[in-house]
Amino acid sequence: MQVQPYLFFDGRCDEAIAFYREVLGAEVTMLMRFRESPDPPPPGTLPPGFEEKVMHANLSFGDTQVMVSDGPCTGQPGFQGFALTASLSDVGEVERVFGALAEGGQVQMPLEKTFWSPRFGMLTDRFGVSWMVMAMPEE
Known part of the structure; x- marks a missing residue:
């Protein structure tokens, strides 16, 4: 079994990935944008322009994998109760x-x-x- 964090950046995922690559040497091992999904989302479920946002990405920090995404976009990003x-x-x-x-x-x-x-x-x-x-x- 593996337990891995999955972080949602509410539209700022590309910025976060660049930051963690620079600061921590994170390696992007996979990245898919919403427009690349083989199953397009139902009409009206993505905000305008969200097609270019990160649907899913894997970051490697040495032996640790962290998964990241831009969505779901709630307008209230928050990471509470963990570090x-x-x-x-x-x-x-x-x-x-x-x-x-x-x-x-x-x-x-x-x-x-x-x-x-x-x-x-x-x-x-x-x-x-x-x-x-x-x-x-x-x-």
């Missing part, structure tokens, strides 16, 4: 990733040393996705 965790081996890389994810977002807990990690911090990025960024403990 994605980026665990990195290098403190310098933790600082770079945390700073980049925080740009345009909101820091809940600045990076600091904790009893479980040399650097740990929490933030919500510009898309509303909550992140915990940490350096793996030294052994």
